[in-house]
Amino acid sequence: MAQKKNRAAGAAKTKNGIRNKLFDFKREQILEVAERFFYHRGYQATTVDAIAEELGVTKPFIYYHFENKRDILLHLLERTMSRSLSVFDGVDVEKGPPVEILKELVQRFVLAVIETRVSTAMFWRDEKDLPISDKENIRKMKRDIDGGLARIIERGIESGCFKVNDPKMVSICIAGMISWIYTWYQSDGRCTPDEIADRMSEYILNMVGAH
Amino acid sequence: MAQKKNRAAGAAKTKNGIRNKLFDFKREQILEVAERFFYHRGYQATTVDAIAEELGVTKPFIYYHFENKRDILLHLLERTMSRSLSVFDGVDVEKGPPVEILKELVQRFVLAVIETRVSTAMFWRDEKDLPISDKENIRKMKRDIDGGLARIIERGIESGCFKVNDPKMVSICIAGMISWIYTWYQSDGRCTPDEIADRMSEYILNMVGAH
DNA sequence: AGAAAAATATACTATATAGTATAATTAAAT
DNA sequence: ATTTAATTATACTATATAGTATATTTTTCT
Structure with a gap:
């Protein structure tokens, strides 16, 4: 199996505490928007693009922080x-x-x-x-x-x-x-x-x- | 606005009672399958094709009997x-x-x-x-x-x-x-x-x- | 039986969207 | 400062799917 390139799968792995906190913070931001959108539109009807747009980022940003859409849910x-x-x-x-x-x-x-x-x-x-x-x-x-x-x-x-x-x-x-x-x-x-x-x-x- | 070609919009319009009953019966069959599928998979995740397949018909059959997917719901x-x-x-x-x-x-x-x-x-x-x-x-x-x-x-x-x-x-x-x-x-x-x-x-x- | 209308299918369009390969940028480490 | 690693974006693929134009078959009516 090829090594994953993103960190989404597990906990942050660096020794640098600040980075880990930043990573967690960004995940929180994603979760917050996803929660709002899933609630109002439903899971299936919410696109990853929409979450990214709301955050002012792009889709790969999301996929860097979560494995996939289900993982967010x-x-x-x-x-x-x-x-x-x-x-x-x-x-x-x-x-x-x-x-x-x-x-x-x-x-x-x-x-x-x-x-x-x-x-x-x-x-x-x-x-x-x-x-x-x-x-x-x-x-x-x-x-x-x-x-x-x-x-x-x-x-x-x-x-x-x-x-x-x-x-x-x-x-x-x-x-x-x-x-x-x-x-x-x-x-x-x-x-x-x-x-x-x-x-x-x-x-x-x-x-x-x-x- | 162009005339709709199917009868889905309103009640059946023919004077022929048998036909109307047939039409209603088919709608019932569609509703029954849709209900099962919407329940298990959710509305968004259920495709019109899947409903048609389960009934052994094709998609236009559904659209002949209902205006659109939301109409079924x-x-x-x-x-x-x-x-x-x-x-x-x-x-x-x-x-x-x-x-x-x-x-x-x-x-x-x-x-x-x-x-x-x-x-x-x-x-x-x-x-x-x-x-x-x-x-x-x-x-x-x-x-x-x-x-x-x-x-x-x-x-x-x-x-x-x-x-x-x-x-x-x-x-x-x-x-x-x-x-x-x-x-x-x-x-x-x-x-x-x-x-x-x-x-x-x-x-x-x-x-x-x-x- | 033959014409007209109704019912269903074939084959298609148009679009949306999850997920990714790769490039560019930014931050960290030496 | 330079190299390396981490982070984010651009641009893409692949696929799924709602809905439809048109052809075909079946039914109804005279």
């Missing part, structure tokens, strides 16, 4: 997913009062979806454009989220503070109603993100029969 | 939307017991989404590929659904049988958690559509604080 989706998973950071679903934990998780999750709504939309729309192996990886992360929610609900039922059937389905419903925010949230809308988070956590606590 | 989305709106058929949200009505609406809505899950997925994914005027039309239908749910919830609150804040947001949450089904439902899954409908209506009645 993949980076965007992975970033979104890891932001979503970060909702569980510092939370132990196996310990502590279920009501408080569920409330906290829901609120964090709402804010995460609002924050990443653009890439979340792509996530549900353009996932099909990824190769199967990457898709698997992403599906797994989704399951982790549903699983975490299901676990805390199970604990709540066992300890008697929740009253609801089928924790797995409940957790999918919760994840769904929160994820759905990306379809309707407007930054100039009636409610702030915090207000949305508060209401939804109320609704959800009702839903699981918390008391 | 539009028909699919309108069909889905009208199926979703049919959920309200024979239901008067202004009369009758809110608990019963909401339960009935939720169950019907769940079954409608499951039934039309393929086109519902397209609906949320490929809507952006429509011209603005068609998009508006479709957005309006979405609002009608949310509005209908909001109204019954308002009535429930007024009459004291529901206890929840912000009926508009609740209705969006309900619509979202139900619509979300298209992302996870599998016909070989753990629950039947009726079971899903039952559970979800329970969850939702909990959510609005019904008693």
